[in-house]
Amino acid sequence: MHCVCVCVCERERERERERRVYLGFEEGECYCRRAMAVRFTFGCCPGDAQAQEGCGVPWGATITPFAAVDETGSTPAFGKHAQLVPRCESCWAYINALCEMEQWAWTCALCGNLNALSASAAARYAPPHSCPELTSSFVDLELDADGPEAEQNSYTRPVYIAAVDLSASEEFLELVKSALLAALEAIDAGALFGLMTFSHKMGLYDVQGPIPVVKHIIIPADVNEKIAVNLENVMPAQSFLAPVATNREHIAAALETLKPTSSWERATAAGQGGEGVPMGGRGFGVAMDALIDYLSAEQETAFTFARVLAFISGAPDYGAGQLDTRRYGEQYASKGEDADKALLCEQTPFYRNIAAMAVQAGICVDMFAITNEYIDLASLRFLSLESGGSLFLYSDTDETTLPQDLYRMLSRPCAINGVLRLRTSPEFKAARVYGHYSPDPQYENIQHIICCDAYGTLAYDFEFTDSTGFSRNFEAPPMIQLAFQYTRIMPLGESDLLGSTVSSEGEKFSIKRRLRIRTMSMGVAKSFKDIYESTDSEVVLSILTHKIIEASLEEGVREGRLLLHDWLVILTAQYNEFYKLAQFGQPSTFSRLDAAFSKCPRLQPLPRLAFALLRSSLLRLHEEGVHPDYRVYLQSLFSALEPSYLLRAIYPVLSSYSTPDKQAYPRHSLSRAAIITSGSPIFFLDAFTILIVYYLSTADPALPFPPPQNCFLRDTINNLKQTRHITPKLLTIRGGHDNVEPFERYLIEEQDVNGAPTGMGFVSFLDQIGQDVVRYMK
Template identity: 65%
Template structure:
């Protein structure tokens, strides 16, 4: 082959030697139960044996993992134990003792690097009773760690709502509903604070008979400071109210929220340059002040802090203000590429603030409810690097914000986590992807301030030397995940007690170390690699790589990278299987197998790449893709586990002969499928959207919408419960309702899509184009 695919390749970051730093991590939260698994899924379960195999296979080599899920990839929970700090570690690579290690009477051999390590007298005594020793029973363990610092400190989860009042009544009503839903989801012992921002910051004291708000005006200049610290405006103990006793006061305070009037903003905020009135949405100075406000009491007043920032538009006042004039028709006159110019951040303000938030244990979730350009490209770092989420809702009418708030706060979560992957000596980590903050001192160590049971991260690998996995030894590739985290644990008797026992004194902090160790196979041929591929994980790694490429160099670069990767993969597959035959010294598309007909594991990839190229993540600006929506998709897709991401990229279309009987489990995304199936009802699962479509020829006697407790409804309800976000459910009757929302997902035909963009290819034409590219590549 001529060259190696850029996507198949990965970085060459060397893992630093030595131990991890002694992180002081003392906060967390855990609530409810989930069925999401800690599935460590690899792009291929049989790893490339040498550099030539890695290059020739043309596939990205890596894994995805969901570290705080309740079960592993086999559906088994971790084996719990104590004394995690005494677990033996390798003196060379610092890997933890595990079931794959060979043990002698006084020593053990590290399964990752082969080093012989001595055993302490405590470890010898511990391992003399193997039936009570978690690390000898399972490769998936959860061990208690001693808490550092004051063990008398009670867990006080802190939640602060920052509400944009430079907004509309509709926005505030939606925000109130969301916060009332949040109050129902918060655990006992939580502290809650309400702050507002516009051209001033308002702090609410809700612990008295009547809610009291105190305001401090924010400076209009971009580098100004508040006239006084928030602690001087209102002591933190007055601002943070116990949810147990102040829920009514919090609800009353929410009812008092009113939008600032245009008169207030123009009078108090003043005028900007050229006599233009400033908007008065001083989010930057407000969030910076709140982070500092909370940070002064980190580890004392609170054990964990989470800030919910509700935005109705772009920050346009004071420090952190964003210039939204960069979005618009100016690109036509300046000759700039909008797909490239709108993806990078325009200011480091929010990325720098994220580093501060990480240091003081504050996680920031951003909820933007607007169709106005808000420059989420700049704001996103504050959320994703602090371990938070970024949500975007285009309007208040059909927003799922209240449901998303409740869902987010009801699932299990851990705080102030440290994640580290170690590999056996033959290979090494390349890039890491996900919503975390990289450790500034130690390589391949990630800090995650908030990690829930859905949060997923990705890593890719490269061989550490030219030898690879030698065929002459019994050594197999090893991977070990170490995940330190803290949770707030409820009392054991909570489920059997009444409301009076739910006081915060009965809750306690627990610091734990979760370890999962894997052994993979080493492939002896390219065919073995291809036969062990997991296409959903391949898609995950591809998505991370094209997000990175498009963010740095523009959407065109991301599309080109993805297109070229598929061309090279097909070429190398045809070469490996000796399919491509030259006729009269030339190669034509008729001689190319573009559908991977001899390898079922690779067959989904052309469709997935086609769908990804058609997704708004990689469509062009001129096709009507809003830049904020693209950023939202980047943040969403980069945190999804592979199966969910697969559904978000390539929706599943099934058909039903009646609401209680499924007809076909899978259709192509085309109008032809609708016409030839003969089924009256279709159900489309696009992860964030669930659509039930009744054909125009459906029998009028069929109940519409499907009745409760039928098979179709039960399927929908199960999917809704399993999602990390609340999917929107729509019912459409063909021939009577507007079917655009459904038809936009039928991407496999030529010239489909609501905008009718003329250069859009159908799937057949796409394969023809790829085939031609393969011929050109193999010449």
């Protein structure tokens, strides 16, 4: 399917262009796929807690705070003076288009409280009013700058720091160099760039000259010591942070000087002989601690936002924050411990504490691990996830997408220093929040997101505040309001929908603090049928995935598998009981049981999605060969994906083509039967991080292989690669000539694929669920 933004007239084209610039999108870039700002597990709320528990479907929502458009495809209404928007005196919700207005008062749509309007607010909202907050339920409002400090801080620059592991191979450093050269092309020319290296010592680079100058600081080997000297005294920030516009070539020259730390240097630092010393001496923890301290001290005067790009080739094994990799092995089996549970627990709170410091200073940390060895991402992940960053894992340096991923990440517009709050009607509340954020240390239900792009998504679990639910007031529909306050850094000279500034310097930035408000009303279900027939299976999968990840972290992978299996059993039982399909306790119960949800199309995908989730590496056991770091990477990836992308990652989309220019069927089940019976010679599989074109061995030899550049299939592939925030790999496989295992392992509905030869196929799985339902209802 092609994604096309269409404007019906020249005026609309101009408005569309202004919206793109306001949101920070490049000319020609399509943002239609970045929809669905708020999605619910079902279209109407359960009436009370008994109905919520009885329906079996989790009640929640996914929210993409910085999505370019809302779930209807509409862009926000823009305006100024966000600080003038009145707030409810009872629940602190913002006035919105769903509120009842009077001349001198307004009734809060969320809690029903009557609030007085000041004289200035009454004049502002007097008819005919055109204030965006009363004409649209989705608004983006700019906060006015306050005081002389606002003017002083309005021209600071974003900062990017590359922290490079020198306890690595030549291949690793060549890949990192390529990635950083791509990064320099992605970031604004007026941004500041710093280069730091680490091994058994730190290196700070001054790249503001034709010959780079590096100053080294020895990292203490003791796990309880920090670097004794302040990095500011080693190299002042004005020397360390170089403007990209005037130093691009100097930075590139400095990158060429990066060499692996020799074994002799590492051995000398460790007090050992040089012969046979393994790769190591990686003082990553001390280096990151010192860097965050350094940037925190400069944050108020040198920059508004800093992003650290950390490249690591192995586990930290030197100084404070070092991790013991010996725990990954066979020892758990001999001790009777659950390896899956143990290997998901952090060894030390060291990196979680550094993350807290980064959040306090408004510093985002992205971590790129390039290794096939165990490095304990379970301990390292907090550094990225809680600071609003991303965690990437690449198993080797060959055919990696690191340069493309880094370029895409840094070229996307992002909201920084975000503060998110979800308010609801008083009858219910958000009980749990899932995703990449840091909770506010003082106030409940406030999430801090240091860096958030148009793809970052959080999930919420809802629950009732009391047993009465919505039964006491059906005239006031359930409401939610999303309030997201964030900052955008925009180069001066870019046209802004809220005002235009012209600058020829190209190296100064305007800081805009904005408030995004999205208010929505929902209906109340009269029966389970309303819930079942309005279920969004993609959002249900997202909520379930978050719950499973949390259960795996707290109780182990086996507990996560059990939780998912039991949920499907209970849902199947409650569905059959509601539709009166089976008389439980009767001999004919099993034969009449409907485990495929054939009476409700909205529920039909759920057994297949649950089966796929059970078969994924997220929930496969340690003894089945799942690497613990890969599991942590999947947890990180899945917990931030928008539901439609998560669906592709867990249950890939398989389509078929009669020719490269003609699609035959848009979707097949992931089974061999679908391949055999379709009659199509070409199949295309979208598994989110990988795209596979598969030609059957019986395909007509006259069909062009691989698909030519100007065909429909190739256009589809290119569009998918363009709209993904993670660069998918493309494989083209020809049956009878190439290894078909990379394609066939995605046929997960078969019994003997995906490394589980003793597992069960999807048909057997449904049969097992039916038997468990009968036992459950006895």
